[in-house]
Amino acid sequence: MIEATAVVGVAVAALGLVLTPGPNMMYLVSRTVSQGRRAGMVSLLGVVAGFLVYLVAAAAGITAVFAMVPALYLTLKLAGAAYLLWLAWKTLRPGGISPFAPQELPVDNTRRLFTMGFVTNLLNPKIAVMYMALIPQFVVPAHGRVWLQSLSLGAVQIVIAVSVNALIVFSAGAVAAFLSGRPLWLRAQRAVTGGMLGAMAAMVATDRARPVPA
Numbered sequence: 265m266i267e268a269t270a271v272v273g274v275a276v277a278a279l280g281l282v283l284t285p286g287p288n289m290m291y292l293v294s295r296t297v298s299q300g301r302r303a304g305m306v307s308l309l310g311v312v313a314g315f316l317v318y319l320v321a322a323a324a325g326i327t328a329v330f331a332m333v334p335a336l337y338l339t340l341k342l343a344g345a346a347y348l349l350w351l352a353w354k355t356l357r358p359g360g361i362s363p364f365a366p367q368e369l370p371v372d373n374t375r376r377l378f379t380m381g382f383v384t385n386l387l388n389p390k391i392a393v394m395y396m397a398l399i400p401q402f403v404v405p406a407h408g409r410v411w412l413q414s415l416s417l418g419a420v421q422i423v424i425a426v427s428v429n430a431l432i433v434f435s436a437g438a439v440a441a442f443l444s445g446r447p448l449w450l451r452a453q454r455a456v457t458g459g460m461l462g463a464m465a466a467m468v469a470t471d472r473a474r475p476v477p478a
Contacts, residue, residue, distance in 0.1 A: 266413050270402035271420055277398055278421040281390050282428045284464055285457045288391075290351065291384045292429055296436040299371060304433035306374050310381025312426055317386060318395040319418035323411040337396060341469065344389020348465035356458035390464065394421060 282289075288311055296304030372380070385391060395418065403413045 266402070266407065266416050267404070270404075270413075270417060273402055274399060274417045274420050275424055277394065278424040279428070281394060282425045284390070285460050286348065286390050286464065287351065287384050287388045288381075288425075288429065289432060290457075291381065292433055293436045295372075295377065295380075296433050297440045299377075301433060301437065303372070303377050304436065305430070306377040307381035308426070308429055308433055310378040310383075311385045311429065312422070313378070313382045314385025314388070315391070315418075315422045315425065318391055319415065319422065322395045322399060322418055323414040325411075340392055340396075341389065344387075344392060345465045345469035347387065348389060348461050352458045352461035352465060355454050355461060 292304055292307055292311070295307050399414065399417050399421070402417055403410055407413065
């Protein structure tokens with residue numbers, strides 16, 4: 265049985281992560297703006313599939329592997345931080361593009377939309393840190409089956425992430441329309457997004473949390 269404090273802790277962390285601009289948000293917004301809400305929702309299903317992979321891996325005890333081989337976790341964390349920093353540079357550089365700015369993107373079919381959402385989430389360092397280092401800290405072996413606790417806490421994260429991302433998909437078009445006629449607002453949005461991505465990259469790179477074998 266999981267404690268209420270564990271549920272609240274995971275919920276707060278999950279909400280903070282999903283509201284911080286990252287690969288998932290940028291992909292879902294850009295695809296929704298360029299191809300419509302249906303494309304955004306199909307992409308979101310791919311993101312959900314990525315969450316499920318992390319959930320199963322955490323329940324299966326994959327964090328124990330990272331705990332025994334810290335170099336693997338360090339490599340994953342630094343690669344993720346570099347990816348976030350690259351996204352920040354793409355957003356902040358002169359002529360950088362906001363995910364809310366209409367772009368000429370190729371129209372992807374349903375399979376590619378799903379696959380790209382899936383891959384984007386698998387490569388998302390924020391989610392990796394969440395499942396490898398944060399959620400296991402709320403698992404208490406004395407409270408029952410470890411794998412069931414991991415599944416339950418992971419489900420909390422998924423429900424929050426999917427709910428917020430669905431709202432983002434449904435509102436992306438309206439936000440893009442609002443920003444399109446307001447270049448100063450669009451530049452401000454780019455600055456905020458790029459700054460938050462850079463800050464998240466620094467946090468991931470300097471975070472001293474370690475995988476906790478469940």
